[in-house]
Amino acid sequence: MSIVGWNCRVIEFTDPDGTKTKAIHVVHYDGGGNPVQYTENPAGVVWLSDKDPQQAIDQITKALSKDVLDQSVFEAAGDRDDMSDVDVMSVLVKAGYRKAEKS
Numbered sequence: 001m002s003i004v005g006w007n008c009r010v011i012e013f014t015d016p017d018g019t020k021t022k023a024i025h026v027v028h029y030d031g032g033g034n035p036v037q038y039t040e041n042p043a044g045v046v047w048l049s050d051k052d053p054q055q056a057i058d059q060i061t062k063a064l065s066k067d068v069l070d071q072s073v074f075e076a077a078g079d080r081d082d083m084s085d086v087d088v089m090s091v092l093v094k095a096g097y098r099k100a101e102k103s
Contacts (some may be wrong), residue, residue, distance in 0.1 A: 008063035
């Protein structure tokens with residue numbers, strides 16, 4: 001599978017007891033624009049100290065304006081990014097990467 005883009009999205013999770021929770025995660029997309037992976041930990045608002053935080057805030061704001069993804073979308077894709085010790089958002093923002101625009 002080839003990952004061609006990413007952005008921040010709200011994902012809804014259902015606990016075994018039926019409790020539903022939502023969190024913003026970095027989501028990766030395949031060549032067809034389908035969400036196929038998400039980070040283990042929710043995305044944080046992180047920026048370089050000498051930069052304006054608006055870009056990071058805009059990414060979170062855009063995530064809130066998009067449709068919520070259900071966790072089952074990723075289970076159906078059969079692949080999940082298991083990067084529990086990596087703050088991907090922090091790494092990408094510090095590296096200067098800009099997110100791909102995917103719906």
